[in-house]
Amino acid sequence: MKITNAFRWKENSLQACEIRVKDGMIAEVKAQMGEVSGEEIFDAGGTLVAPGFTDVHIHLREPGAEYKETIASGTRAALKGGFTTVCPMPNTSPVPDTKENMEDLMSRIKKDAVMEVLPYASISLGQNGEILTDMKALKEAGAFAFTDDGVGIQEASFMKKAMQNAALLGMSIVAHCEDNGLAGSGVVHEGEVSERLGLPGIPSSAESVHIARDAILAGETGCHYHVCHVSSASSVRVIREAKNAGINITAEVTPHHLLLNESDIHKDDAMYKMNPPLRSEEDRQALIQGLEEGTIDFIATDHAPHSEDEKQQSMRKAPFGITGLETAFPLLYTTFVKNGHWTTGQLTEWLTAKPRKVFSMSQRTLEHGQPATLTFVDLHTEEEIDRHRFLSKGKNTPFHGVKVSGIPKCTMIEGHIAWEGWNK
Numbered sequence: 001m002k003i004t005n006a007f008r009w010k011e012n013s014l015q016a017c018e019i020r021v022k023d024g025m026i027a028e029v030k031a032q033m034g035e036v037s038g039e040e041i042f043d044a045g046g047t048l049v050a051p052g053f054t055d056v057h058i059h060l061r062e063p064g065a066e067y068k069e070t071i072a073s074g075t076r077a078a079l080k081g082g083f084t085t086v087c088p089m090p091n092t093s094p095v096p097d098t099k100e101n102m103e104d105l106m107s108r109i110k111k112d113a114v115m116e117v118l119p120y121a122s123i124s125l126g127q128n129g130e131i132l133t134d135m136k137a138l139k140e141a142g143a144f145a146f147t148d149d150g151v152g153i154q155e156a157s158f159m160k161k162a163m164q165n166a167a168l169l170g171m172s173i174v175a176h177c178e179d180n181g182l183a184g185s186g187v188v189h190e191g192e193v194s195e196r197l198g199l200p201g202i203p204s205s206a207e208s209v210h211i212a213r214d215a216i217l218a219g220e221t222g223c224h225y226h227v228c229h230v231s232s233a234s235s236v237r238v239i240r241e242a243k244n245a246g247i248n249i250t251a252e253v254t255p256h257h258l259l260l261n262e263s264d265i266h267k268d269d270a271m272y273k274m275n276p277p278l279r280s281e282e283d284r285q286a287l288i289q290g291l292e293e294g295t296i297d298f299i300a301t302d303h304a305p306h307s308e309d310e311k312q313q314s315m316r317k318a319p320f321g322i323t324g325l326e327t328a329f330p331l332l333y334t335t336f337v338k339n340g341h342w343t344t345g346q347l348t349e350w351l352t353a354k355p356r357k358v359f360s361m362s363q364r365t366l367e368h369g370q371p372a373t374l375t376f377v378d379l380h381t382e383e384e385i386d387r388h389r390f391l392s393k394g395k396n397t398p399f400h401g402v403k404v405s406g407i408p409k410c411t412m413i414e415g416h417i418a419w420e421g422w423n424k
């Protein structure tokens with residue numbers, strides 16, 4: 001197959017390119033190349049072509065909450081968003097906390113996933129924070145890394161043991177940082193918004209004290225420690241200092257924490273309820289700066305689908321989380337790249353090369369010998385985000401109706417068109 005009429009990011013600019021694909025692999029990439037007779041032509045329609053994106057933080061809800069999302073629906077949503085590798089979190093029912101549960105999850109993935117899915121196993125049995133899982137057995141069963149995402153590990157000594165065990169296996173600990181005592185029953189950021197709406201607040205310290213504690217433990221144990229969904233300036237500060245001290249710490253930020261702050265919450269509306277919460281404008285600016293300077297390593301969506309009924313409740317009752325797979329690239333492209341703040345190359349790096357490097361996954365580039373696992377993005381056409389047209393079962397987004405460009409139009413896996421939405 002020959003892909004024509006595409007643009008790639010090269011040497012700091014968009015350059016026209018053609019790609020020859022053979023047996024699912026990239027055989028050649030050139031500005032222009034001759035035709036082989038009888039060759040199938042794929043017209044990319046002037047789109048940006050990039051290696052498929054990688055999202056190391058999503059929730060697929062299967063097994064146990066298939067009404068919110070399934071492996072099939074969540075991976076279809078990922079493809080539509082331009083992603084070709086995703087890593088689902090273990091806060092499912094049951095939790096992938098034993099060899100048997102992990103094997104069951106792997107066989108469901110094999111059956112239903114339409115792309116590469118690398119699942120996490122939990123740190124503690126049932127994510128209860130009390131008994132460590134058999135990490136060796138879980139690694140052998142296919143665990144990508146270990147996390148209790150959804151809840152914080154409350155005991156420092158427990159986290160230290162988890163890090164020691166993970167380090168011995170050369171595996172990463174991925175942490176949802178939340179001190180339950182400090183977070184209390186909060187539902188929004190503690191500050192301007194909690195006061196204005198009269199809702200219980202979650203202070204930034206609920207996140208940053210865990211990061212500070214764990215950074216020290218990571219230094220002590222030599223474990224690779226990765227911080228999920230960083231949301232506050234104090235957390236960025238702690239991570240920066242830990243990196244400067246030579247600790248093996250990495251971090252991610254979500255699109256919504258880069259795009260929104262507490263002032264965007266006008267009323268008690270659970271579409272704006274997520275964990276960690278949207279914080280102040282100073283926090284948001286610190287996250288942007290942290291990402292740009294490399295303190296925060298990459299972007300992950302924390303795609304967290306919930307049902308309409310659940311999200312129609314008051315913020316006091318509704319579950320935390322918003323969907324992200326189908327809106328991440330367009331929102332970030334529109335806000336940060338179109339205005340010249342970031343380059344297309346930076347954004348795609350934060351969605352592919354960087355997360356893959358942090359987790360030692362094979363790199364994806366547009367070069368001979370790489371899988372033709374590609375995303376094609378229309379950088380020009382403007383559309384409104386319509387949550388009712390999501391492929392995800394979760395329609396819970398605060399970005400409904402937002403005008404965006406940078407819309408993924410086609411996703412290819414090893415030379416096969418896995419998803420196409422030119423006229424949708």
Ligand SMILES: NC(=O)N[C@@H](CC(=O)O)C(=O)O
Binds near residue numbers: 151274304319322
């Ligand atoms: N991020 C969220 O707001 N929710 C996540 C859990 C989590 O990561 O906190 C979920 O599973 O819904």
Ligand SMILES: [Zn+2]
Binds near residue numbers: 176
């Ligand atoms: Zn989390």
